[in-house]
Structure formats: structure tokens, C-alpha cells
Amino acid sequence: MNKLLWFLPILLFFYSCSSEEDKVNLEPVNNTVTKAGRNIILMIGDGMGLSQISGARTVNGGTLNILRCRVIGLQSTHAADKYVTDSGAAATAMACGEKVNFYTLGIDTAGNPLTSIVEIAEMNNLSTGLITTSEITHATPAAFYAHQSDRYLYENIALDLIGKGVDFFLGGGKKYFNQRTDGLNLLDSLTSRNYQVRDDLALVSGNQKAAIFIAENIPLTYLHGRGNVLPDAVTVAVQQLNQNKNGFFLMVEGAQIDWACEENNQDYLMAEMIDFDKAVGRALDFAEADGNTLVVITGDHETGGYSLMDGSVENHTVQGQFISWLHTGTMVPVFAYGPGEEEFKGVYENAALFYKFLDFYGLDQ
Numbered sequence: 001m002n003k004l005l006w007f008l009p010i011l012l013f014f015y016s017c018s019s020e021e022d023k024v025n026l027e028p029v030n031n032t033v034t035k036a037g038r039n040i041i042l043m044i045g046d047g048m049g050l051s052q053i054s055g056a057r058t059v060n061g062g063t064l065n066i067l068r069c070r071v072i073g074l075q076s077t078h079a080a081d082k083y084v085t086d087s088g089a090a091a092t093a094m095a096c097g098e099k100v101n102f103y104t105l106g107i108d109t110a111g112n113p114l115t116s117i118v119e120i121a122e123m124n125n126l127s128t129g130l131i132t133t134s135e136i137t138h139a140t141p142a143a144f145y146a147h148q149s150d151r152y153l154y155e156n157i158a159l160d161l162i163g164k165g166v167d168f169f170l171g172g173g174k175k176y177f178n179q180r181t182d183g184l185n186l187l188d189s190l191t192s193r194n195y196q197v198r199d200d201l202a203l204v205s206g207n208q209k210a211a212i213f214i215a216e217n218i219p220l221t222y223l224h225g226r227g228n229v230l231p232d233a234v235t236v237a238v239q240q241l242n243q244n245k246n247g248f249f250l251m252v253e254g255a256q257i258d259w260a261c262e263e264n265n266q267d268y269l270m271a272e273m274i275d276f277d278k279a280v281g282r283a284l285d286f287a288e289a290d291g292n293t294l295v296v297i298t299g300d301h302e303t304g305g306y307s308l309m310d311g312s313v314e315n316h317t318v319q320g321q322f323i324s325w326l327h328t329g330t331m332v333p334v335f336a337y338g339p340g341e342e343e344f345k346g347v348y349e350n351a352a353l354f355y356k357f358l359d360f361y362g363l364d365q
């Protein structure tokens, strides 16, 4: 055999290896700060992993608003002291940029208060909003304004919300404001701080700060009469918050996705997923028209170890199974749409989201 021909496959082998390596090595490292946008809408499907999204896509006939996003990443959700997180530690990481201990809110592992993206936004004269289908004092929204060693200290958490400057909030948990063991009436405190305090989203008017309590305590499920308050709240909130030309930060939580998975109840899960996705659609419609708004959609962790065993897109049916009533430790997807969306590609820790938000606004911690 000609010596050169004998050597050719080896040369080709090395060439292909080095070219693969070159591709990896030449991948641009994008640390560029993007300051092209003004507003962020962070949408958290509590307990929403890839199977929850896949199942909802199937029962919705193969489509979802979430899937309108062009950029997808993955975030790792573990807490500082546990592999499988709770909602408080996960939301604190996203809100404050640091992994913290299980069941804590807005404090680091040494007990010192952290500063959340909502607090930083308020300090920089941006508007802020929090919307949830759980109590407004529940772990996920609370991580954006509260600093407590125990996520179940609901009356303390309600106190933390007063005077924080959040311009629009909606959720349950009214009793932690007006039926308190200390006798305080925090609804009066909100009114004296120029909030319109309402029990019905439809009664919100003008651009005055709004506190909307959709339940004394726990809001209804979508299947049992909650109606379209979640998507409608997004529409009302963005109209109000967008009056501030400095920009806004709005967090929207589909809280009962998690509760459905904890009950291992697929019908409940799919109804909550579709409702959350309608809310995502409202946010994306606004962002498309506005051009200055980044929408980020993610979960805080997966719940239930939900898997799809069979299904039919044509018939809009899925046969899912849960392996647990608890949270699980799998990574969860992050979808992004709008200016700065490229920053959300790749695989990162949940705490990285906070820094991506700061970079978007061009703000410091």
C-alpha cells in the first residue's frame, strides 16, 4: 500500500477531532451585558418541569404559548443545604442571586438579609409587581420581598410586604393582613400608603398602586371557579406598570401547578398548566408589541416526578404517572423571549437568573 494512502484515514481522523475541538474552543463566550430592554416579566410555573410542559402541549393539541419563545436554557434548582429544594430556597436564588437553605426566604446561609431584584428595582425607581395563584405571602412571591428564617411565618411575611413599594400585587392570603394575632390591620396600612385595596381585579382603576386579594386565604383552583384572573392580572398589571418609563419587573406565578403534582392529580395539573400558559400568552403579546420587554418563563423545581407513559396529540390526551408527592431534583427549562434573550441559553444555576436580570437593566447589586 502507498504510504500516503495508508496514512490518510489517520490524518482524516485527527483532522475531524481537531475540527470538533476547534468548534468547541471557538464557541464565543458571551459575557456582553445587554441593556437593550426596559421591562422584565418573570413567569414561574411552580413545580413545572419538562414533562408538565410536554403534557400540556399534548392536551392543547401540540402547541403552547410557552413554545413561542426562541431561546431555551436549563437551570439547576438545588438549595444550599439540600439537593431537592423547596419553593422558598429556589425562589430566593432566582430573586436574590444566592443559593440559600431549605425553607428560608431572602436570607443567606448565615442568616443575613439578601437584596432581591424587586428591592433593587424599587431603589432604582422602576415599578414592580407580583402575581400568584397562591397566597401573596406564599414562598415564591415572598422570596421577592421578604426576609424570614421560616417560609411559614406568614404574618411576618405580610409585614415585610408593607412599605416595600411593590406597585401591583395579586394573590390570596388576605387573612394574614386583617385577621392577625397581633391585632394589626395591614389593609389600613396599605390604604394609608396610597394603595387601592380590592377583592376583585375588575375593580382596579387608574394607575394607583394596587393590592388585590382574590381570597381570604387560598385561591380557588382553575377547575373550581378561579376563572381567568391569572391571565387577566398580567394584562392589567403590564398596562399599569408600563406607565413608568424607567421600566418594570413583574413576577407571575402559576402556583397550583405544584399543588396539582403534589396531589398526583393530572386533570388539575393540566388545567393549571393551560391557565398559566394563557398568562404566558398575555405576557408575550405585550412583549411582542412593546419591543422593550424580556419575558422569562421557568419552573422553580419539578414536582411529582411526572412522566408521560402514552398520549395522543390528535386526541388531546396524555397518560401520565407520578412517582412521588414531593419535589424532585431534575433541572428545569428556562424559556426567554425579547431583548437580551440570548443570555438565557445554556445550563446554569438558578441563582444566575438574578445576575442576568441585573445585566439586562444595567444595574448593580
Ligand SMILES: [Zn+2]
Binding pocket: 046, 047, 086, 087, 088, 090, 258, 300, 301
Ligand atoms: Zn415550588
